[in-house]
Amino acid sequence: MSINYKLVIDDLRTQLGDHPVTDDPVRRFAWSTDASYFRIVPEVVVHAETLEQVKLTLAVARKHDAPVTFRAAGTSLSGQAIGEGILLILGHDGFRKIEVSSDAKQITLGAAVIGSDANAVLAPLNRKIGPDPATIGSAKIGGIVANNASGMCCGTAQNSYQTIASAKLLFADGTELDTGCEKSKAAFVKSHGKILDALTELSHMTRHNTVLADRIRKKYSIKNTTGYGINSLLDFTDPFDIINHLMVGMEGTLAFINEVTYHTVNEAKFKASAMAVFHNMEDAARAIPLINGESVSAAELLDWPSIKAVTGKPGMPDWLSELPALSAILLIESRADDDKTLDNYTQDVTAKLAG
Incomplete structure (x- = not known):
């Protein structure tokens, strides 16, 4: 019709x-x-x-x-x-709530709060939100959660899935749920108990399907940001925890996200970055296992088309235009809470790449 x-x-x-x-x-x-x-x-x-x-x-x-x-x-x-x-x-004015807990370990954010604005509030406390998409200066929390927007540094350890504490949701039938409020959850049990029972059963079935469970664990051990967070069916038994984490990556198909409460993460006081140039992609890829460890917070690969795309752009080094064709670059970042540790980290990375 x-x-x-x-x-x-x-x-x-x-x-x-x-x-x-x-x-x-x-x-x-x-x-x-x-x-x-x-x-x-x-x-x-x-x-x-x-x-x-x-x-x-x-x-x-x-x-x-x-x-x-x-x-x-x-x-x-x-x-x-x-x-x-x-x-x-x-809208331009609504859904802008920012509320930090007394110990700065949690932050509650409205869906329209820009990610960098949340971090600006947390910065004096040496904290930040976990997800760090490249567009954090314009991306809003509702989209960051719903799209599981991640970044170079958060990886699979500090993304929305790993750091979400609770969420205020609005479902298609008009029902509201606050996964961080016992009163709200009790009301949801009465009105939508069948959904909770179905999620519990689905979790049970997934856990006992060895082939499927192993496949999910393998898939989500890497940076898999596409689609529903079905790893929640293995990671949690409480149906409200499952709902909470299914919201990450659901792209607006399961509910409207009104507010999100994140566990904040440490923001290192000292940082250093490097552009490591390699003759080809193979050499750059071989360097990753060598530098993998506590000395490196993040590493991102730029292939030849990526290098050509930024050559001549403001802020880019002039020598990019002199690189031979098919070169590759690793952007490497080290972070620490004191300058001595950071110095040790940078020396460690430099030594590992010396060959």
Whole structure:
């Protein structure tokens, strides 16, 4: 059955007013792409500043069976922030909560908080959030969690999956759940007990399927940031813990993320970086096992096309243009809480690469 979007738009305006809702063709076209190369023009765009506006939008979507796509900053390269039907965009002022615990070990963030803003608050406390995507200066927390946006330094140890403490969620049927609140969880048991039972059973089945369990463990032992965090079915037995971690990487398909509480991680006071140049990709790859250890916080490989792409750009060294074809570079970073340790780390890396 086709969807009558005129009725959808009329209902949205009735519920939300005219200002948050637009079906103007030019504005819809403007919101039809994100950082990816895809283009999907939505039928209507809603800018939501409050959770109530999100709830009302989902209620209209349910009534008309219309699809909804959630969008934060739209920095992902894979098209997750565009879609047909209703495009619900986090507003400019809402979902901006930042609250740090007294010991700075946790931080609660609204979905529209930019990652670097969270880190700016934590910086004087020598803490930061775990995930560190390259777009952290513009990416918002809702998208960082929903896309499992990781970075060069957080790897598989400090990403959203490993550092999420709890989340405030809104499901498609309008039900709210705070996985960090016992009262909220008790209410969810009464209203959605069947979902919790199904998750518990699914976890049990996965654990006892040796082939599947081994495959999941192997897949998630590396930096696997695509799709649902189904490793939660093995890592946790409490269904609320499973829900909490399934939110990481679900790309808006399971719930709307209102707030997230992260366990913060240490922010080293001293850092050093190096560009190590190799004749080819093979030599660069062989260097990784040599430098792997506590001396190196992160290493990222630049192949020849990557090198050519940044040659001549502001801030890049002039000698990039002099490298022979098919060269490769390792960007290496060391971190420590004191300068002596950092000096030891850099000497260790330099010695390991000497050959």
